[in-house]
Amino acid sequence: TQLLEQSPQFLSIQEGENLTVYCNSSSVFSSLQWYRQEPGEGPVLLVTVVTGGEVKKLKRLTFQFGDARKDSSLHITAAQPGDTGLYLCAGARESGGSNYKLTFGKGTLLTVNP
Amino acid sequence: NAGVTQTPKFRILKIGQSMTLQCTQDMNHNYMYWYRQDPGMGLKLIYYSVGAGITDKGEVPNGYNVSRSTTEDFPLRLELAAPSQTSVYFCASSTGGKGGYTFGSGTRLTVV
Numbered sequence: 423t424q425l426l427e428q429s430p431q432f433l434s435i436q437e438g439e440n441l442t443v444y445c446n447s448s449s450v451f452s453s454l455q456w457y458r459q460e461p462g463e464g465p466v467l468l469v470t471v472v473t474g475g476e477v478k479k480l481k482r483l484t485f486q487f488g489d490a491r492k493d494s495s496l497h498i499t500a501a502q503p504g505d506t507g508l509y510l511c512a513g514a515r516e517s518g519g520s521n522y523k524l525t526f527g528k529g530t531l532l533t534v535n536p
Numbered sequence: 537n538a539g540v541t542q543t544p545k546f547r548i549l550k551i552g553q554s555m556t557l558q559c560t561q562d563m564n565h566n567y568m569y570w571y572r573q574d575p576g577m578g579l580k581l582i583y584y585s586v587g588a589g590i591t592d593k594g595e596v597p598n599g600y601n602v603s604r605s606t607t608e609d610f611p612l613r614l615e616l617a618a619p620s621q622t623s624v625y626f627c628a629s630s631t632g633g634k635g636g637y638t639f640g641s642g643t644r645l646t647v648v
Contacts, residue, residue, distance in 0.1 A: 431576070453634045464540075464626050464639030465579075472634055510579070514634070522567050522586065522632040528578035 425449055426513055426527035434533040438500055443530040445511035446493045452514050454487055454494045455524065459508040501534045508532075538562050542627050542640035549617040549647045557612040557643050559627030567630045568610040569637065570594075570602065572623040579626065585610055586632070617647045 427446045435441055445454070453472040457465035469478050471487035471494060478485045482505075484497040498505055508531050512524040543558045561568065566587045571579040581594030585604040599621060601613040610629075614621060624644050628637040 455636050457636075462641070464628070464641050465637075466639070467636035470634050470636055512637075522630065523581070523584065524637065526571075526579040528576060 425525045426511055428509075428511060428527035428530050430530060431528065432531050432533075434535065435501055437502060437534055437536050439534075440497070440499050441501055441532070442495055442497045443509055443532070444493065444495050445527055447513065448492065449513070449515065450491050452491070454491070454514070455512045456485055456494070456496055457510040457512065459510060459529070460506075465508075465510055498532075501532075503534045503536050506532060506534050540627055540629055540638050540640035542625075542643050544643060545641070546644050547646070549614075549645065551617060551619065551647060553617050554613070554615050555617070555645075557614070557625055557627075557645075559610045559612065559640060560608050561610075561627075561629040561638070562608065563629060563638065564607060565629035565631055565638070566607065567632045568604065569628045569630075570600070570610070570612045571626045571628065572596065573626060573642075574623050582612065582625075614645075619647050621645065622647045 429444050455470045456468045459465040469485045474489045474491045476487045482499045486495050508529045510529045512526045540561045569584045570582040580596045583602040585591045588607050591602050624642050626642050627640045630637045
């Protein structure tokens with residue numbers, strides 16, 4: 423059972439376009455994280471959201487956590503070729519009070535063409 | 537700071553051989569993890585550890601073993617390698633809070 427569903431699975435756009443990728447679940451998460459992974463490297467943390475309805479911005483990237491803490495979205499404004507990569511969402515579910523074990527989605531592979 | 541260091545970067549094994557994937561971190565993180573990543577399948581948790589001397593199974597532990605004798609090191613042992621173990625393996629560490637994981641750069645393993 424895949425707890426976190428990411429869509430779309432693949433996305434190819436032109437430089438300058440805007441895009442949104444989604445991370446959905448039927449489960450409630452105590453926090454949700456977004457990572458970007460480049461070829462041949464491990465994932466790198468972009469942001470953690472912990473409060474329902476929370477919005478965080480990281481330059482041209484905007485992250486939102488759903489009110490019910492079951493879903494999240496990542497919006498990129500004016501995409502650049504350097505944004506190319508695999509975007510992974512990961513959710514933490516409280517276990518004995520600790521949020522130490524993450525469940526990862528399968529990722530959205532983004533290609534931004536110059 | 538080195539962060540999480542994995543060795544080797546690449547390895548080819550023959551069916552039935554054994555090997556150990558090394559992972560070390562210098563951030564004094566209590567929590568460490570091993571994931572495998574297959575195309576289109578995301579990251580699957582193999583084993584994790586919440587501190588030295590403590591390990592536990594993840595989603596896909598069969599065919600693997602781990603040990604955690606120190607805070608810094610968390611090696612992953614493959615016994616009797618099988619083609620199904622061809623994958624990219626990532627080690628990660630965390631504080632256990634909401635700060636996220638720090639990943640190594642991965643080991644690409646091919647079993648032929």
